Amino acid sequence: MIPLSVPNLAGNEWQYVKECLDTSWVSSVGSFVNRMEEVSAEFSGVNKAVATSNGTAALHISLLLAGVQQGDMVILPNITFVAPANAITYVGANPLLIDVYEDTWELDVELLELFLDEECIISNGACRHKISGKRIPAIVPVHVLGNMVNMDKLMPLMAKYHIQVIEDATESLGTTYKGKPAGSFGVFGCLSYNGNKIITTGGGGMILTNNEQLAKEAKHLTTQAKADPLEYYHDQVGYNYRMVNILAAMGVAQMEQLPGFIQRKREIAEMYNAGLKNIPGFRAQQTTEHVTANCWLYTGVFNKSNELMHFLTAKDIQTRPFWVPMNRLPAFALDTYYTKNDIAGKVYSTCLSLPCSTNISDDEVNFVIENIKEFYA
Numbered sequence: 001m002i003p004l005s006v007p008n009l010a011g012n013e014w015q016y017v018k019e020c021l022d023t024s025w026v027s028s029v030g031s032f033v034n035r036m037e038e039v040s041a042e043f044s045g046v047n048k049a050v051a052t053s054n055g056t057a058a059l060h061i062s063l064l065l066a067g068v069q070q071g072d073m074v075i076l077p078n079i080t081f082v083a084p085a086n087a088i089t090y091v092g093a094n095p096l097l098i099d100v101y102e103d104t105w106e107l108d109v110e111l112l113e114l115f116l117d118e119e120c121i122i123s124n125g126a127c128r129h130k131i132s133g134k135r136i137p138a139i140v141p142v143h144v145l146g147n148m149v150n151m152d153k154l155m156p157l158m159a160k161y162h163i164q165v166i167e168d169a170t171e172s173l174g175t176t177y178k179g180k181p182a183g184s185f186g187v188f189g190c191l192s193y194n195g196n197k198i199i200t201t202g203g204g205g206m207i208l209t210n211n212e213q214l215a216k217e218a219k220h221l222t223t224q225a226k227a228d229p230l231e232y233y234h235d236q237v238g239y240n241y242r243m244v245n246i247l248a249a250m251g252v253a254q255m256e257q258l259p260g261f262i263q264r265k266r267e268i269a270e271m272y273n274a275g276l277k278n279i280p281g282f283r284a285q286q287t288t289e290h291v292t293a294n295c296w297l298y299t300g301v302f303n304k305s306n307e308l309m310h311f312l313t314a315k316d317i318q319t320r321p322f323w324v325p326m327n328r329l330p331a332f333a334l335d336t337y338y339t340k341n342d343i344a345g346k347v348y349s350t351c352l353s354l355p356c357s358t359n360i361s362d363d364e365v366n367f368v369i370e371n372i373k374e375f376y377a
């Protein structure tokens with residue numbers, strides 16, 4: 001079978017994990033955790049990085065530290081994996097869903113501006129939704145599938161409305177906007193290292209920030225808020241969200257290979273773009289202007305995408321449909337969804353992701369292309 005996107009563990013993973021086993025440093029502290037935090041901060045161009053047990057935990061802690069509270073609204077694109085919507089509910093807030101652009105599938109910043117101008121006010125230094133009176137203290141712009149949101153438009157708009165930016169950069173490690181890395185624009189940026197991401201630790205995440213005080217608080221909250229090095233004194237409700245050393249060891253080895261992985265993902269995307277360009281109705285995800293994408297998960301719009309998915313499955317080629325938009329999930333169906341034409345609904349029903357593991361061979365990519373051509377022939 002040609003899988004969709006699987007780990008590539010061809011580097012120093014065994015050696016570094018063995019080092020943990022040999023020394024018994026397998027748990028939640030250790031030199032690899034520190035190294036993983038250091039290399040991650042350096043790679044993403046931020047001052048500090050705090051390792052977490054997964055990307056959802058990174059989002060949860062970031063929302064808490066951004067001061068999001070019970071009864072607030074947090075802006076989120078309607079097209080996203082569900083994790084940030086869940087994290088928003090963990091802090092008692094609701095997602096405020098905004099539709100996406102038809103070509104890039106990223107949050108539509110012009111539509112967001114219209115919403116803020118028409119339906120929100122600034123009162124006592126906080127943005128509020130006029131109808132519900134709810135505070136809107138934060139946004140989670142999700143950089144979808146390795147692309148990025150238009151940051152030149154987003155950042156000044158958020159500053160104008162006093163809305164803090166927590167970037168969900170879980171799919172965009174290595175992507176840049178005008179040369180600046182995804183995850184380095186907001187007060188926080190969150191990464192994920194789950195199994196299908198561009199690098200993996202099996203499960204893991206990272207909080208990126210330029211604010212050293214917030215980094216300290218993030219570390220504190222992810223370690224059960226233990227406030228004394230010896231005594232078991234905890235000064236608030238904390239969380240057991242630490243990354244363990246054994247997984248950080250994998251992460252350090254993966255980070256060493258990241259530039260090569262990004263290069264390979266880009267080559268795969270170019271092969272698909274060239275091979276599929278004459279397929280009627282086919283359109284690959286467009287990259288936002290000024291973005292250099294990591295091309296994490298190659299995805300396109302296809303005619304009869306569902307039939308194509310079944311056809312490819314029968315040929316042992318694993319593909320994946322797009323996420324069901326948040327407004328169609330029972331947990332978020334009653335939340336505000338601002339849209340003019342429900343682009344998210346349209347995109348969702350026509351998209352398919354194709355195999356693009358960094359260790360896929362050129363022959364396998366060509367095999368996928370040939371089978372797609374056969375389907376349309």
Ligand SMILES: Cc1ncc(COP(=O)(O)O)c(C=O)c1O
Nearest residue numbers: 054055056081083170192193194
């Ligand atoms: C957009 C997005 N946000 C958040 C997450 C959550 O990351 P994790 O699975 O590490 O909790 C993921 C990946 O799984 C994701 O794709």
